[in-house]
Amino acid sequence: MAEDLVLDTAIRDWVLIPLSVVMVLIGVLRYFVSKLMRSSQTPDLKIVKEGQVIVRARNLRAAANFIPLKAFRARKAYFTNEENGLLHVPKGQAASNPQAQMFSDPNMAMDMMKKNLSMIIPQTLTFAWVNFFFSGFVAAKIPFPLTQRFRSMLQNGIDLSTVDVSYVSSRSWYFLNLFGLRGLFSLILGEENATDDTQRMMQMSGFGFDPSKSLGAEKDGLDIIQHDWAMPKFEQRAEAVLRKLVS
Amino acid sequence: MAGHDDSSVSEKKSNDISDLPTFNVENMQSNMKVIYYSRTFMSIIGGVIAGVLGFTSLMGFIFYFLVMAITSVGLAAKAGFSVHSYFDSWNRIILDGFLGGLMSFVLFWTFAYDMVHIF
Numbered sequence: 001m002a003e004d005l006v007l008d009t010a011i012r013d014w015v016l017i018p019l020s021v022v023m024v025l026i027g028v029l030r031y032f033v034s035k036l037m038r039s040s041q042t043p044d045l046k047i048v049k050e051g052q053v054i055v056r057a058r059n060l061r062a063a064a065n066f067i068p069l070k071a072f073r074a075r076k077a078y079f080t081n082e083e084n085g086l087l088h089v090p091k092g093q094a095a096s097n098p099q100a101q102m103f104s105d106p107n108m109a110m111d112m113m114k115k116n117l118s119m120i121i122p123q124t125l126t127f128a129w130v131n132f133f134f135s136g137f138v139a140a141k142i143p144f145p146l147t148q149r150f151r152s153m154l155q156n157g158i159d160l161s162t163v164d165v166s167y168v169s170s171r172s173w174y175f176l177n178l179f180g181l182r183g184l185f186s187l188i189l190g191e192e193n194a195t196d197d198t199q200r201m202m203q204m205s206g207f208g209f210d211p212s213k214s215l216g217a218e219k220d221g222l223d224i225i226q227h228d229w230a231m232p233k234f235e236q237r238a239e240a241v242l243r244k245l246v247s
Numbered sequence: 248m249a250g251h252d253d254s255s256v257s258e259k260k261s262n263d264i265s266d267l268p269t270f271n272v273e274n275m276q277s278n279m280k281v282i283y284y285s286r287t288f289m290s291i292i293g294g295v296i297a298g299v300l301g302f303t304s305l306m307g308f309i310f311y312f313l314v315m316a317i318t319s320v321g322l323a324a325k326a327g328f329s330v331h332s333y334f335d336s337w338n339r340i341i342l343d344g345f346l347g348g349l350m351s352f353v354l355f356w357t358f359a360y361d362m363v364h365i366f
Contacts, residue, residue: 016361142353143297143360144304180354183287183347 005167007138015139015170019130023177024184026122031189034118050215053079057218065230072227080219127174134170141166142176278333282322283347289318290348291355298359311352315345 057079064072135156146154146165154165154172293314297307319341326333 012362016358020358140357140361142357143302143307176354176357179350181351183351184291187284187287187291 005138005141005163007141011137011139015134016173019134019170019173020177020181023126023174023181026126027181027185028189030118030122031185034115037114037118054215054218057222061218061221061225064225065228068229068231069227076222076225080222123178127171130170130174137169138163138167139170139173140168142168275335285322286315286318286345286348287351289314290352294352294355295359297352298356298361299363301360301364302356303360307356311349314352315348 060072060075060079067075142154144166148165151165154168155163156169156171290311293311297310302310
């Protein structure tokens with residue numbers, strides 16, 4: 001049943017292109033607005049200290065094989081010593097820290113709300129606008145066929161059931177734009193842009209619980225590492241490299 | 248265009264005799280970003296080409312895989328075919344960012360196809 005509908009040129013001019021242009025512009029606008037609205041958070045000293053300790057421990061783990069055994073052990077004891085080692089967090093303090101801090105810190109809560117809002121509001125508004133103005137007609141033809149199950153999803157305003165599923169309404173054009181323009185935004189706006197919702201959610205969930213759990217994780221990681229000093233073998237490696245260069 | 252074919256693939260140290268994988272995290276991340284940008288850009292261009300040429304359904308998806316394969320080969324060639332000194336595994340060059348580019352490809356494919364064929 002692949003009859004070829006002839007669609008009005010005016011649809012191209014007044015629906016597809018404006019919708020795409022509007023979505024791109026709204027994305028750019030949202031990026032700049034979120035940049036302006038980002039409140040300068042004075043970071044908490046304790047959190048920064050803990051973060052730096054974690055980074056140092058991680059570096060130690062990664063480069064453990066480049067320092068002699070004694071030096072490695074000394075550093076490891078500095079970190080994992082039971083009484084005053086940096087990574088050892090007393091049990092009572094660990095549990096209460098992250099939760100309390102996240103929810104009673106007004107700054108962080110406001111930031112999360114702002115980010116949420118700046119994501120949701122433009123999407124909702126645009127969706128409502130699309131529904132109001134651009135419903136009830138065929139907007140585009142997607143170049144690949146889909147099964148009948150997608151019909152209700154893609155052909156929302158169109159009430160004929162014999163039209164090919166490839167002919168979709170403008171609502172589905174909106175969703176197609178929503179997902180497809182993410183790549184374009186990452187090219188135009190540089191790396192950090194606020195339009196990828198899945199990335200945002202991952203960031204938000206991993207934010208407040210960083211301190212105590214990862215301290216314990218780093219401590220375990222340091223504990224289990226096996227030290228194998230690689231320096232003695234480096235002379236042979238240098239010899240091999242030089243040999244390759246010379247020959 | 249910002250980020251198009253950003254040809255600064257940075258070298259990271261790697262050991263070949265003793266098998267200690269040492270790599271510089273920042274360089275790795277910057278390399279991954281280069282891959283991501285390249286793939287996104289190629290999938291957008293590929294989408295426009297597929298739409299203009301009038302590919303439909305299966306042909307279009309085959310074209311997408313073809314474009315991704317060309318991107319992989321291009322990236323490998325840029326890295327001088329010594330993949331292990333720039334990334335930690337072959338999978339990075341070949342498979343990373345595959346599905347992310349798919350949505351952009353479909354969008355621009357649909358757009359170009361409609362512009363040209365149903366105008």
